[in-house]
C-alpha cells in the first residue's frame with residue numbers, strides 16, 4: 378500500500394458537456410496541509426467530492442486513506458472529516474445538540490464524553506446550550522471543524538472553510554489546522570486567500586478543471602521564472618495599461634497604490650521602464666499572488682473557451 382493519504386491518477390468528471398475535472402492527479406502525504414486553489418467554478422469542490430467517494434469519476438482511479446475511490450466509497454466517508462463550503466449545521470439547534478447529532482450519525486458509543494471533549498477543546502462548555510445560529514461566522518467555522526473531527530479522522534477535506542470569516546478568526550482557524558497537522562492529520566483545503574495558500578505545505582492550482590501547477594509555494598513561484606518590480610504612486614491604472622502594451626511585460630497588477638510589473642527578461646523590462654521615462658521602480662520578490670494571476674491569465678488564453 379502506498380504511503381499517500383490521497384493518491385489519485387487521471388481523474389475526469391463531466392457534467393453534461395462540461396468537462397469539470399480534466400486529468401487530475403494528486404498525492405497528499407501524512408500530516409501535510411495541501412492547499413487547493415483556483416478561480417470560482419474551476420472544479421475544486423467536484424475534485425474534493427471525487428476524492429472522498431461522494432462522486433464517481435468518469436475515468437481515472439485512486440485511493441483515499443487506502444480505500445479505493447470507486448469501490449470503497451463507504452469506507453472513505455466513514456473515515457474522513459468533510460467540511461462543506463456552506464455551513465451545514467442547524468442554526469436552531471444548540472451547539473451541544475449539533476455535535477450530538479454528528480456523534481449519533483457516526484454511531485459513536487461514548488457520545489456524551491466525545492461531545493464534552495469537543496466542547497472543552499472549543500472552549501464552549503459554558504455556551505453549550507446556546508443556539509448555533511447566534512454564533513459569529515468565525516465560531517461557526519470552528520464548530521464545523523470540531524464536528525468533522527469528532528470521529529477522529531486522519532484526513533480532513535475542507536472546502537473554503539474560512540470564506541467570509543474575519544482575519545483574526547481565520548488566523549485562529551489556521552493555527553488549529555497546523556496543530557492537527559503536527560499530530561499527523563492530513564488536510565486538503567480549498568481557499569481563495571493568498572495568506573492561507575502561503576501557510577500550506579503543498580499547493581495545487583486548478584483552472585478550467587485542469588491542474589496548472591503543484592508543489593511548494595517557493596517551487597511554484599520559481600517555476601514561472603518571473604521577475605517583478607513595484608511602482609508606488611497614484612493613477613497607476615493608466616501606467617499599467619501603457620506597460621501591458623509592451624511585449625517584454627508579461628503582466629501588470631494594481632494593488633491599491635502599488636503596481637506590480639512582471640516579465641521574464643529583466644534587461645528588456647528595464648529597457649521599457651527607461652523608454653517610458655519611469656524611474657521610480659523597485660525590484661521585489663515575485664509573490665504567490667503575482668504567479669497565480671499570471672497562471673490564471675494564461676489559462677484563459679489557452680483554454681478559456683473550452684468549457
Ligand SMILES: Nc1ncnc2c1ncn2[C@@H]1O[C@H](COP(=O)(O)OP(=O)(O)OP(=O)(O)O)[C@@H](O)[C@H]1O
Pocket residue numbers: 392395397415416417418419420421422423424462
Ligand atoms: N452537480 C452538478 N451538476 C452540474 N454542474 C455542476 C455540478 N456541480 C458543479 N457543477 C459545475 O461544475 C463546475 C465546477 O464547479 P465546482 O463547484 O467544482 O467549482 P469550484 O472550483 O469549487 O468553485 P467555487 O470556488 O466557486 O466553489 C461549475 O461550472 C459548476 O457549475
